[in-house]
Amino acid sequence: MPFAHQVTILAIESSCDDTSAAVIRDGRVLSNCTANQEVHRQYGGVVPEMASRAHQANIIPVVEQALRQASVHKEALSAIAFTRGPGLMGSLLVGTSFAKALSLSLEIPLIEVNHLQAHVLAHFIEEPVPSFPFLCLTVSGGHTQMVLVRDVNSMEVIGQTRDDAAGEAFDKAGKLLGLGYPAGPAIDRLAQQGQPRFAFPEAQMPGLDFSFSGLKTAILYFLREQLAADPQFVDKHLADICASVQHTIVSMLLRTLQRAAHQTGIREVALAGGVSANTELRQRFEALGRQEGWRTYIPAFEYCIDNAAMIGIAAYYKYLRGEFCAQDVAPYTRGFQP
Numbered sequence: 001m002p003f004a005h006q007v008t009i010l011a012i013e014s015s016c017d018d019t020s021a022a023v024i025r026d027g028r029v030l031s032n033c034t035a036n037q038e039v040h041r042q043y044g045g046v047v048p049e050m051a052s053r054a055h056q057a058n059i060i061p062v063v064e065q066a067l068r069q070a071s072v073h074k075e076a077l078s079a080i081a082f083t084r085g086p087g088l089m090g091s092l093l094v095g096t097s098f099a100k101a102l103s104l105s106l107e108i109p110l111i112e113v114n115h116l117q118a119h120v121l122a123h124f125i126e127e128p129v130p131s132f133p134f135l136c137l138t139v140s141g142g143h144t145q146m147v148l149v150r151d152v153n154s155m156e157v158i159g160q161t162r163d164d165a166a167g168e169a170f171d172k173a174g175k176l177l178g179l180g181y182p183a184g185p186a187i188d189r190l191a192q193q194g195q196p197r198f199a200f201p202e203a204q205m206p207g208l209d210f211s212f213s214g215l216k217t218a219i220l221y222f223l224r225e226q227l228a229a230d231p232q233f234v235d236k237h238l239a240d241i242c243a244s245v246q247h248t249i250v251s252m253l254l255r256t257l258q259r260a261a262h263q264t265g266i267r268e269v270a271l272a273g274g275v276s277a278n279t280e281l282r283q284r285f286e287a288l289g290r291q292e293g294w295r296t297y298i299p300a301f302e303y304c305i306d307n308a309a310m311i312g313i314a315a316y317y318k319y320l321r322g323e324f325c326a327q328d329v330a331p332y333t334r335g336f337q338p
């Protein structure tokens with residue numbers, strides 16, 4: 001039997017193309033299991049309809065795996081948490097409907113979580129945790145946001161991309177270079193053997209906003225011009241092109257992060273999201289932190305990418321505040337708040 005004070009939450013994440021389930025007990029991760037969807041690779045991006053179908057196929061095996069790895073029976077659960085949004089509607093509906101059905105049958109509360117707030121709260125899964133207030137730059141395939149975090153339930157988006165996300169910039173550049181999808185990890189790997197010899201324009205946005213769509217166009221024109229003169233240009237200079245693209249994206253991110261820190265006077269600074277796996281971003285972020293006197297935080301890789309453990313942590317804080325949702329709750333596709 002569970003102890004009376006134990007809070008055990010099953011969390012489900014299905015906002016995009018990964019089906020993930022995690023079991024969190026008293027804020028500690030007991031399991032975090034994810035099924036990736038390889039089906040999208042051949043299309044160079046996530047195909048929403050295929051993502052929903054794959055979630056349908058994966059969700060029960062992934063949940064069973066998470067419960068088994070945690071050695072937790074369904075009857076011991078205190079609540080069911082799920083990602084309500086933002087994300088792809090068809091994908092979100094699978095996790096939402098599953099979570100509702102399970103909470104109803106087990107007669108336990110239901111907790112809805114915002115995916116972007118959960119990326120920020122991934123910093124509370126493991127030590128060291130940032131102190132409040134802190135700045136969190138969330139960089140993923142779908143989002144680029146500067147978040148001022150005052151408390152676990154008090155966050156403000158103070159800057160964001162006006163078009164493409166940082167991960168999307170990596171992925172689109174990689175597509176032009178024939179690197180497959182997602183291209184971020186491949187660009188990271190190739191860049192390590194090259195030098196940033198080619199200069200791409202860095203868009204300057206007012207305030208703390210970002211813009212990455214111009215970069216894709218600049219790379220396209222650059223490649224067109226070079227390939228007209230030398231059809232082997234990409235093959236010969238792939239590592240240097242990757243290093244240059246990566247250098248440009250990282251510079252744009254860090255320049256705005258530095259400005260945000262100066263404007264707010266905050267020196268607790270964190271990265272979140274899948275792009276924080278990037279080697280150059282991590283190295284230059286740490287170096288900038290030393291130069292600026294920041295304390296810097298990056299979660300473990302498995303908690304940077306989309307995962308259910310971060311949904312579970314966010315849900316744990318909601319559980320402690322008694323923030324449960326009704327069975328008629330519906331997903332939403334955009335936004336930082338419901």
Ligand code: KG4
Pocket residue numbers: 016139140141142143166167168170171182183184185188273274275277278279304305306
């Ligand atoms: O957070 P995430 O797993 O999913 C979203 O919520 O989007 O982020 C995936 C994104 C993809 O765009 C991928 O190309 C990028 O993160 N990414 C990287 C690296 N690893 C993943 N980008 C650059 N360097 C990496 N090492």
Ligand code: ZN
Pocket residue numbers: 115119140273305306
């Ligand atoms: Zn995400």
